[in-house]
Amino acid sequence: xxxxxxxxxxxxxxxxxxxxxxxxxxxxxxxxxxxxxxxxxxxxxxxxxxxxxxxxxxxxxxxxxxxxxxxxxxxxxxxxxxxxxxxxxxxxxxxxxxxxxxxxxxxxxxxxxxxxxxxxxxxxxxxxxxxxxxxxxxxxxxxxxxxxxxxxxxxxxxxxxxxx
Numbered sequence: 001x002x003x004x005x006x007x008x009x010x011x012x013x014x015x016x017x018x019x020x021x022x023x024x025x026x027x028x029x030x031x032x033x034x035x036x037x038x039x040x041x042x043x044x045x046x047x048x049x050x051x052x053x054x055x056x057x058x059x060x061x062x063x064x065x066x067x068x069x070x071x072x073x074x075x076x077x078x079x080x081x082x083x084x085x086x087x088x089x090x091x092x093x094x095x096x097x098x099x100x101x102x103x104x105x106x107x108x109x110x111x112x113x114x115x116x117x118x119x120x121x122x123x124x125x126x127x128x129x130x131x132x133x134x135x136x137x138x139x140x141x142x143x144x145x146x147x148x149x150x151x152x153x154x155x156x157x158x159x160x161x162x163x164x
Contacts, residue, residue: 017058018057020056020057021055022036029061031068039064042081044081044084045064066080066084083099086099
């Protein structure tokens with residue numbers, strides 16, 4: 001059975017003994033060099049150094065992909081660091097998987113709550129929009145007309161009223 005890591009390796013023609021410069025790593029995963037350096041400064045990546053040159057391994061690439069996935073899913077850098085630390089400390093990955101399971105459930109619960117709040121806000125905004133459209137119609141203003149047209153009509157009506 002092909003795992004996600006196997007597919008990724010096949011897709012990228014990647015080998016575990018490949019090394020990357022900062023620029024190559026950034027380009028490979030689709031981020032900027034500044035992003036790679038930021039995660040390094042936070043201790044999430046720890047490249048080897050050959051002289052003054054940073055050298056990243058396949059493992060660093062995998063860590064960066066985990067970091068990016070965690071950020072995309074809304075996890076904090078501290079939570080991502082905890083996950084990465086468990087990976088290093090637990091050769092069987094039991095604690096890591098338990099940690100991921102718990103954090104994924106918590107994050108999904110948080111997102112469901114936010115979705116509920118967003119749906120409530122959208123319903124309230126739709127109600128406000130409906131009420132405003134109704135009021136505009138009562139004033140003889142087309143709610144779908146561009147504001148510029150409404151203002152021009154209003155100015156013209158005001159001038160006509162003064163001319164009488």
